[in-house]
Amino acid sequence: MGIAMNIGQAAEASGVSAKMIRHYESIGLVPRADRRNSGYRDYGPQDVHRLGFVRRARDLGFPLERIRVLLGLWGDPGRSSAEVKALALSHIGELEGKARHLQEMAGVLRGLALSCDGDERPDCPIIAGLEAGPVPPSGPCTGRPTSRSSSAKPPSRRSPSPDRR
Amino acid sequence: MGIAMNIGQAAEASGVSAKMIRHYESIGLVPRADRRNSGYRDYGPQDVHRLGFVRRARDLGFPLERIRVLLGLWGDPGRSSAEVKALALSHIGELEGKARHLQEMAGVLRGLALSCDGDERPDCPIIAGLEAGPVPPSGPCTGRPTSRSSSAKPPSRRSPSPDRR
DNA sequence: GGTTGACCTTCCCATGATGGGAAGCCGCAA
DNA sequence: TTGCGGCTTCCCATCATGGGAAGGTCAACC
Numbered sequence A, B: 001m002g003i004a005m006n007i008g009q010a011a012e013a014s015g016v017s018a019k020m021i022r023h024y025e026s027i028g029l030v031p032r033a034d035r036r037n038s039g040y041r042d043y044g045p046q047d048v049h050r051l052g053f054v055r056r057a058r059d060l061g062f063p064l065e066r067i068r069v070l071l072g073l074w075g076d077p078g079r080s081s082a083e084v085k086a087l088a089l090s091h092i093g094e095l096e097g098k099a100r101h102l103q104e105m106a107g108v109l110r111g112l113a114l115s116c117d118g119d120e121r122p123d124c125p126i127i128a129g130l131e132a133g134p135v136p137p138s139g140p141c142t143g144r145p146t147s148r149s150s151s152a153k154p155p156s157r158r159s160p161s162p163d164r165r
Numbered sequence C: 001g002g003t004t005g006a007c008c009t010t011c012c013c014a015t016g017a018t019g020g021g022a023a024g025c026c027g028c029a030a
Numbered sequence D: 001t002t003g004c005g006g007c008t009t010c011c012c013a014t015c016a017t018g019g020g021a022a023g024g025t026c027a028a029c030c
Helices: A007-014 A018-026 A045-059 A064-074 A081-114 A125-132 B007-014 B018-026 B045-059 B064-074 B081-114 B125-132
Strands: none
Touching: A007 A018, A007 A045, A018 A045, A045 A064, A045 B125, A064 A081, A064 B125, A081 A125, A081 B081, A081 B125, A125 B045, A125 B064, A125 B081, B007 B018, B007 B045, B018 B045, B045 B064, B064 B081, B081 B125
């Protein structure tokens, strides 16, 4: 099994699905595989190794176009590690930017959820926040979030209710 | 102008692009807008308000299907804030999960980048890491540590089958 | 030999949210 | 009336991945 595998075996060995292997081939990310007489693709250790490289790069969040570059650098004996490092650092920046963005959103939502009683009544600062706009940190007359905490709540009524037509 | 706007004006007022407003209508996220004789869509303050709600929910990372639910809760006088809160908390969980995932990837990559000289020579632990597998901190001679996708499958009986053209 | 069933092939479609652009109609102003 | 910009619908593209159909291939088993 070492020296000639089906796409399914290559998929299992590399961790890349057969579907994706074909796709990567179709977009030229990996070279066209050899074919047997039957038309079946045939993979050797080299190919599997390359597929593993691709999978690990994907696991680190690299987009395919960047992986294309990485593969180029991988196979280029004249590369400088500085190039690789720059690529990696830039990618790290993107990852962290996205992570920060997600956490920002989670933070805002957490703030809203904190002031939501979560009981059976309809009053809800979360809905109110979505209705009225994102509370800009320390806005002037934002009476939104910290309005009431846990006291005196008469059986409220509804919000402006979308209807029309 | 306050009480009857084009899609463009509604877009500007709500912060949702005209393209997206049409899309949201087409998937039934917002009700079909009134039309003028000309066929132009016509929006009133209520509509703009609803679009603003959608935009803010999107800004907080809610997927459209969840926004659909949020809109339903918004317009439901009998809702309980617990429902809303549960939805929000679940979404917070997802956001944080994704953020954690991104940071994990960034962390691994940072580790590799740290040990990369970044000079003009080709030797590069980043490339090596991609080649050899996710470096489990201080692994000896990592052969094939994390064989994913290789579990829970009855062993295929097919052999490599020599056939090559 | 024939059957079976897992595997392979290609091709099309779907996701989620958004945008680009074409072809053609509408509205307002000069 | 001409002109321009906004509106309409419809199709395509993104990014990475998967689902599934229709049909060919392969190895094993009876």
